[in-house]
Amino acid sequence: MRTFIVVGHKATTSPNFSLEDIPGTSGRLDILCRCINGAFVLSHGIRHDAQIYLILLGGEKPKILWLRGEDIKHLNPDERTTAALLKKALALEAGPEWTQSTPGIFVRSGGLPEMVESIKALGSNLKYLREDGTDIRGAALPDGSSFILGDHVGMAPEEESLLKETGAEIISLGLVSLHADHCIVIINNELDRREKKSVT
Amino acid sequence: MRTFIVVGHKATTSPNFSLEDIPGTSGRLDILCRCINGAFVLSHGIRHDAQIYLILLGGEKPKILWLRGEDIKHLNPDERTTAALLKKALALEAGPEWTQSTPGIFVRSGGLPEMVESIKALGSNLKYLREDGTDIRGAALPDGSSFILGDHVGMAPEEESLLKETGAEIISLGLVSLHADHCIVIINNELDRREKKSVT
Numbered sequence: 001m002r003t004f005i006v007v008g009h010k011a012t013t014s015p016n017f018s019l020e021d022i023p024g025t026s027g028r029l030d031i032l033c034r035c036i037n038g039a040f041v042l043s044h045g046i047r048h049d050a051q052i053y054l055i056l057l058g059g060e061k062p063k064i065l066w067l068r069g070e071d072i073k074h075l076n077p078d079e080r081t082t083a084a085l086l087k088k089a090l091a092l093e094a095g096p097e098w099t100q101s102t103p104g105i106f107v108r109s110g111g112l113p114e115m116v117e118s119i120k121a122l123g124s125n126l127k128y129l130r131e132d133g134t135d136i137r138g139a140a141l142p143d144g145s146s147f148i149l150g151d152h153v154g155m156a157p158e159e160e161s162l163l164k165e166t167g168a169e170i171i172s173l174g175l176v177s178l179h180a181d182h183c184i185v186i187i188n189n190e191l192d193r194r195e196k197k198s199v200t
Numbered sequence: 201m202r203t204f205i206v207v208g209h210k211a212t213t214s215p216n217f218s219l220e221d222i223p224g225t226s227g228r229l230d231i232l233c234r235c236i237n238g239a240f241v242l243s244h245g246i247r248h249d250a251q252i253y254l255i256l257l258g259g260e261k262p263k264i265l266w267l268r269g270e271d272i273k274h275l276n277p278d279e280r281t282t283a284a285l286l287k288k289a290l291a292l293e294a295g296p297e298w299t300q301s302t303p304g305i306f307v308r309s310g311g312l313p314e315m316v317e318s319i320k321a322l323g324s325n326l327k328y329l330r331e332d333g334t335d336i337r338g339a340a341l342p343d344g345s346s347f348i349l350g351d352h353v354g355m356a357p358e359e360e361s362l363l364k365e366t367g368a369e370i371i372s373l374g375l376v377s378l379h380a381d382h383c384i385v386i387i388n389n390e391l392d393r394r395e396k397k398s399v400t
Contacts, residue, residue, distance in 0.1 A: 020220065023278045030278040037234075043352065043377035077379065078223045078230045079279045152243065176392045177243035179277065185385045192376045 002191055003124060003146035004052040005115060006035045006180050009153040013059025015090040022083050027058035031151050031180060033082040038184035040069055041077045047188070054086075055115055062111035063094045072104030112159055116166050119146050126168040128155075129183050133170030136190050147171070147187055149180045202391055203324060203346035204252040205315060206235045206380050209353040213259025215290040222283050227258035231351050231380060233282040238384035240269055241277045247388070254286075255315055262311035263294050272304030312359055316366050319346050326368040328355075329383050333370030336390050347371070347387055349380045 010027035017026035022033070032054045039052040047069050054065040065086060067075075074085060089101035096114075098106040108114075119126055124146040127139075148163065155163070173186050210227035217226035222233070232254045239252040247269050254265040265286060267275075274285060289301035296314075298306040308314075319326055324346040327339075348363065355363070373386050 020280075022280070023276065034234075034237075034277070038382070041379060041382075043379055076223065077234070080220075080222070174389055174392045175396065176389075178389075179241055179243055182238070182241075182385045182389075185382045186389050189374055189376075189378075189382075189386050192374045196375065 001144055002039075002047070002050045002188070003119075003144075004035065004039050004050070004184050004187075005055065005119070005146060005148040006032060006052065006151060007055045007112060007148070007155065007159065008032050008057060008151050009156075010058040011054070011056040011151070013056045013061065013063040013090060013094075015087045017083075017087070019080055019083055019087070022079060026083070027056075028152060029083060029086060030079055032056075033079040033086070034179070034181035035149075035184055036067055036075070036082050037077050037079075038181040038188070040067070040072070040075060046072065046075060050188070052184075053115060055110075055112055057111060061094075061109055063090070064108050064110050064115060065089055066098065066106040066108075068104045068106070070104065074102055112162060116162060120166060126163070126166055127171045128160075128163045128168040129173065129187075130155075130170050131172055131175055131177055133172035136171050136173055136187065139169070139171050141191065141194065147184075149183055151180055201344055202239075202247070202250045202388070203319075203344075204235065204239050204250070204384050204387075205255065205319070205346060205348040206232060206252065206351060207255045207312060207348070207355065207359065208232050208257060208351050209356075210258040211254070211256040211351070213256045213261065213263040213290060213294075215287045217283075217287070219280055219283055219287070222279060226283070227256075228352060229283060229286060230279055232256075233279040233286070234379070234381035235349075235384055236267055236275070236282050237277050237279075238381040238388070240267070240272070240275060246272065246275060250388070252384075253315060255310075255312055256290075257311060261294075261309055263290070264308050264310050264315060265289055266298065266306040266308075268304045268306070270304065274302055312362060316362060320366060326363070326366055327371045328360075328363045328368040329373065329387075330355075330370050331372055331375055331377055333372035336371050336373055336387065339369070339371050341391065341394065347384075349383055351380055 022030040040046045050069040212227045222230040240246045250269040
């Protein structure tokens with residue numbers, strides 16, 4: 001299982017954004033839609049062995065969305081269709097337990113601390129993506145690793161401290177600062193190469 | 201200069217598609233919008249040393265769109281804004297010479313044969329992306345290489361023959377069949393690593 005976690009610092013927790021202007025009305029939920037595309041979409045199918053958690057911090061009470069490749073349905077590669085799926089999930093009441101929206105899409109209350117607790121409880125190996133980290137091509141990436149990325153705002157110092165306390169290893173994809181969705185595409189390619197994956 | 205060429209087999213040559221349903225009304229111009237994002241978009245800017253040609257074959261008379269990083273303006277990462285730029289370019293009369301739409305975006309008539317002629321005239325080294333090619337990590341990628349990719353339909357046998365005649369080298373990113381935009385992201389990462397690029 002490949003796990004991606006993206007922190008959307010301004011991303012709305014409300015379903016009241018416009019599908020006609022996603023970047024301008026949702027706190028850049030468009031970035032997170034592209035991350036979903038990068039995590040799952042293949043030329044002729046989707047990656048059933050991937051999952052992504054989106055931490056939405058642009059509301060009064062943070063929320064986490066969880067999309068699970070194993071059973072996700074209705075996922076198309078375009079941003080608008082993906083945003084419509086997230087809109088449905090955000091219309092649900094979010095408590096401290098997961099609530100399912102459409103198949104494979106879940107929502108709960110919580111932010112980065114709750115996310116980190118869950119990852120620790122699962123014993124997953126946390127990798128934090130930053131330009132000055134260890135080159136991914138030479139890094140150990142045990143099965144079940146989780147990759148955490150910031151959005152366009154980057155991680156705040158207190159978020160970095162939390163990740164450091166958790167023992168997250170800092171991994172780099174190169175010297176150029178890339179969008180989170182592009183990072184996910186490159187990580188998937190690195191993992192495919194290691195697994196010598198040929199299933200499409 | 202990095203050059204990407206994407207063949208949109210069903211992509212519309214008309215501006216009469218709906219921004220509310222890009223995948224359903226434009227012959228999958230959404231794929232080409234994501235390719236533009238993959239070619240140019242960085243975390244804090246755009247790649248001025250990249251350009252992309254989109255060959256649109258989903259009309260009566262094929263057209264080529266050219267987006268040049270050197271002077272492109274008004275480019276945002278989201279699909280809808282990009283599609284709106286393409287819509288403007290497609291509203292222009294397309295003759296055998298380039299006509300500029302907005303800054304850095306041009307349109308002309310022509311299909312793959314005309315594109316291949318231009319690339320040959322420039323003396324560019326053509327690389328054709330296919331899963332069974334030489335692994336990109338071990339391939340020679342001279343400065344000025346052009347990378348040609350199919351969209352969701354894949355290349356037709358006569359297109360493959362044309363590329364073969366041109367001496368295009370077949371290059372692979374791995375065994376998994378990926379979307380064209382994801383391929384472009386991975387190629388950019390490989391080129392960044394070789395150039396030890398750190399400008400953001």
